[in-house]
Amino acid sequence: MSAEGVEAIAIGASAGAVQALLRILPALPADYPIPLFIVVHVPPDRSNALVSLFAAKCQIAVREAEDKEPILPGTVYFAPSDYHLLVEADRSLSLSMDEPVNHSRPAIDVLLESAADAYGPALAAIVLTGANHDGAAGLKAVCAAGGTAIVQDFADAQVATMPEAALTACPSARVMTLDDLIPYLLTLAAT
Template sequence: MSRSIPIESPTGLKPESLRGRIDAVVMGASAGGVEALSVLLSALPHGFHPAVLIVMHLPRDRPSLLVSIFQPKCPLEVREAQDKEPVQPGTVSFAPPDYHLLVDTGPTLALSVDEPVHYSRPSIDVLFESAADVYGPRLAAFVLTGANADGAQGLEAVRAAGGVTVVQQPSTAHSPFMPQAALARGPADFVLSLEQMTHLLQVMGGAHAL
C-alpha cells in the first residue's frame, strides 16, 4: 500500500466520496505530456474500473506512437480509439492523430474531422465537452501540462455538468500555460501535483484510502 498523501480540495470535495462514483476519466495534455502521463498511467491499479480517454496533442502527419510508449508502463490495456466502438471500462484509449475524439450515447466513441480547436485536432475541449454531456457527475477530467488554452472551456463544461475537475498544479507542470488557462475559467475541485493525482486516481479506482 502506498504511503498516504494529503489531498485538499478548494471546493471542499472529499476524495473518498469519489470511490465507485466515476465511470470515465478524461485527460488532456500537450507539451510535456508524455512525461506527465507516464507518471499517471503507470500508477493505475489493476482492476481500475473507469474508462480512461486521453487527448494528447500530436503532429497530424505522423502515426502515433502513444500505444507502444504507454502499454509497457500501464497495467491496463492501452489502445488507439476507433470510431463507433463501445467505451470499454478499465481501458486507456488515445485519440488518433488528426481526429477529434468524442463520447457519444451508448456510450460509444466517435472520431471527427471537424475543424481544429485552438489549432489542435484532436482537441481536449471537444473530448471534455462531449464526455460531460454523456457522463455528467460520473466524469472526472484532468488538465495537464501544455502550452495553449485547449481544455479550459472543456473543463468548464465538466464543472457545469457536475463532474469532477482536476488541474495540474501549474508550478509543477513542464508547461504551465494550459493549467493556468483552465484555472482562469473557474475553480477546480483539485489542483494537484502528479504524485497527488496518482493517489486520487487510485481512490477513484477503489485501490486504497487517502
C-alpha cells in the same frame, strides 16, 4: 467534490504530456475498473506512437480509440492523430474530422465537452501540462455538468499555460501535483 460515483476519466495534455502520463498511467493496476480517455496534441503528419509506448509500460489495457467503439472499463483510450475524440451518450466513442479547435485536432475541449454531456457528474476531467488554452472551455463544461475538475499544479507542470487557463475557466477545479493525482485515481477505483 466527492470522488464517489466516477464512471469515466478524461485527460488532456500537450507540451510535457508524455512525461506527465508516464508518471500516472503505469501506476494504475491491471484491474483498474474506470475507462480513461486521453487527448494529447500530436501533429497530424506524425504517426501516433503513444499507444505502443504506454502499452509497453502499463498494466492497464491501452489502445487507440476507434470510431463507434463501445467503451470498456479498465481501458485507456488515446485519440488518434488528426481526429477529434468524442464520447457519445450511449457510452461509445466516435472520431471526427471536424475543424481543429484551438489549432488542434484532436482537441481537448472536444473530448471534455462531449464526455461532460455523456457522463455529467460521473466524469472526472484532468487538464495537465501544455502551452495553449485547449482544455479550458472543456473543463468549464465539466464543472457546469457537475463533474469533478482537476488541473495539474502549475509548479509541477512542464508548461503551466494550459492548467492555468483551465483553472481560470473553472475556479472550483482541484489543483494537484502528479504525486497527488496517482493516489486520487486509485481512490476513485475503490469507491
